[in-house]
Amino acid sequence: MSAPLDLDIRKRVQGIEVMPAIPSVLLPLLRLVRTPAEEVNMDDIVSLVSYDNTIAAQCLRVAASPLFASAEPPKTVSRAVMVLGLKRVESILLTCCMGRALPVRKWVIDPVAFWRHSLGCALVCRKFCEKLESMDGEKAYTAGLLHDIGLLVNCVVFPDEFTAALNLAKEEQIPLDVAERTSMGFTHCESGQVLAAQWNLSAELIQVIAHHHAVYQATQAQSLVAIVHLCDLLCRMRNLGYGYYERMKVDMVGDPAWDIIMKEHHELELVDLAQFTFELDGAMGEIADLVSTILSTAAA
């Protein structure tokens, strides 16, 4: 990213006033995410979830989704927190907060497609981590959920340029970041990085947001960036993209990201990628349900 462009994006992103619908709950939530588990007070979480009735209702509905795999749908917020555990609650809260990130009128991309992709990617990242030893699935969930937040920035700050990029991508059937680079001069990775810094997201999340299309440029958390990159690709090849197929063939095992993960997680070679893909297909209906839950309560 060139310096003047960086300055331009930064200036325009910092100027946004419509964006912060999220942070009233998101900021304390992100503080909580970074607190060591043993120091977190359950009551704080319950009051955070209960802070906003809509969020609380949404959390209960999302927590009842089979994708969050609770034995029995929780009826109260405190029960939900108990049943789901801290990490899960954070993921759910974050999901709900993100659902309110953008006023409906601001969407340039199809919000259903955006949420299907972000949630799909989040869930696939978490599932992928279940196959690996010592990889925090909830952290990967958050990374998957937030990886494309730059698209939200582009919707709000650069609506006309971004519309042109989207049209170009669909017409030419090319990856969205390539179309953005061609018609805007920068991509959602860069605008997302600026917003992520402004929101004070963790360094690891910023790496994911900035480099999920160019894993080797990540200077930290390369495995996490690589996981998000691969899960992002997988979602796009299984009809969880932005309404068109930008690539006709993808070789995930041959992707440099695969080697990056393999260096730290040799158990990756035991992962049945085909079966993993079918599991994702099996979760499509549930992802669609979750998206409609989030969008219906976000619009309320």
Next chain:
Amino acid sequence: MSTVTQPPSSLSPAPPNAPIDPIFRQIRDLVYKVSGIYQLEDKLYLLADGCNRRIKQLNVRSPREYWDHLTAHPSRDGEIRHLLNELTIGETCLFRSQAQIDALRKVILPELMADKTKQVVKRLRFWSAGCSTGEEAYTLAITALEEMEVRLKGWNVEIIATDLNDRSIEAGKSGIYRDYALRNTNEFYKRKYFVPAEGTKLQVRPEVKKLVTFKRLNLADDAQMLFMKGMDLICCCNVLIYFDGPSKSKVIGHFFSDLNPGGYFFLGISESLMRLNDQFHLVHFPGAIGYWKPTPKSDKP
């Protein structure tokens, strides 16, 4: 590209709206675990039908008791196999997986053609292994004929369709299909590539048949398998689920050597080569998965 789990036509399925014993969902999950076959909620009655046929044959009193046969009984492995047979009675349809056809037309054919540009004889060989009654083979033939009007003009396309079952082969040769087998075939193709046969059935036209050679072949027969050389594409969908691990690996090893370098291999919708073969290279197409045989010059597709 082919097999779908359906009841045999002689038995009438239970109406889809009838209430279904929840135990069938457990059986559905078990079947999915062992075979990768998954019955969606609206098709669960088909699984229930298959189980009910076994329940009758075994003289078992209830679906719950049948569940014990599948999970706790000493002969549970054999019973699961019986149930799988019930669930996969060879009712298939043409154009079963549009995603695989798209991958063939948009990626695989252009690649194969590019690989063969220097060859004098422009020839492609496809193999439908475990072809049942020929639906997959004719799907490949129709797809090839469509392409032969444009970029495959002047190419020779040969489709070999093999199955163990003589009756299936004969039915395949006749090329006559009921509405159900043609449910995914669009009206344009029906008019272009089929002629009316008895009742509402349709028969594939001679020019489609001309591309397909049917023959009986046992995938477990090494001698026969060694003769199937020079393939550019092999489809073997929902057939290997009936093989145990070592036989599966052996069959897949044959497929690998029967394919030309740069050729592709398609399995059924829920099947995987994991732990069966590490020579094939897994690739994702939109909505489909395929396996690629690396070329000597490159090990990346």
